[in-house]
Amino acid sequence: GAGVSQSPSNKVTEKGKDVELRCDPISGHTALYWYRQSLGQGLEFLIYFQGNSAPDKSGLPSDRFSAERTGGSVSTLTIQRTQQEDSAVYLCASSLAAASTDEQYFGPGTRLTVT
Amino acid sequence: GQNIDQPTEMTATEGAIVQINCTYQTSGFNGLFWYQQHAGEAPTFLSYNVLDGLEEKGRFSSFLSRSKGYSYLLLKELQMKDSASYLCAVRVLNAGNMLTFGGGTRLMVKP
16 A cells, blocks of 8 residues: 655744644554654654554653654654754654564655744 | 764765665664665665674675674665665664664765
8 A cells, every 4th residue: 555654745834833743654554653854864763653652752852742643543743832953854654563673664754944 | 872873975886886884882782774765755675684694685785793783785786876875773672663873874876
């Protein structure tokens, strides 16, 4: 079926506003991951879900960031009171399960620009 | 935490062979991945190594030495379309299933 999809593809917002980013994983994939990639940088892990639970939230950069996943499928990443340093590409990935050999499939990302 | 190093940029000629190195320092190593990322696109999986040795997949091969904390990605018969960033990522035990990525190596293939 279709790959990982993310929306919106681009988001420009003013500093201080809240934004919500959406990820639709590959159907049947139980594990879902959020990363962000700043310009010219590597990927930074944010959070992952196994089913609807997030065992490890330590990668979230601040308490302005939160994520949820309902129904074991779609996930949303919410950034409150956005700051300019939040500008980055936010990538979502999914895998069959959170097993060590499972390849992660990435979505196209959401490019967030905070002005 | 983990520390992953790879060269920032490399240039090679079409038809040649290029080796992209990655060194890592981590405890609880549980696998190393290579991803390819074209500009403005999502990373795509290239290879996975968890045991020492060479994994070959067509024009691409990946090598791992766990004792040295070292991996390389070997690209043969380079094509212009191989111009992209190559990301090395490490998975560790007891850290969920997250990948820790290096900064990526931007490869430019010239005619």
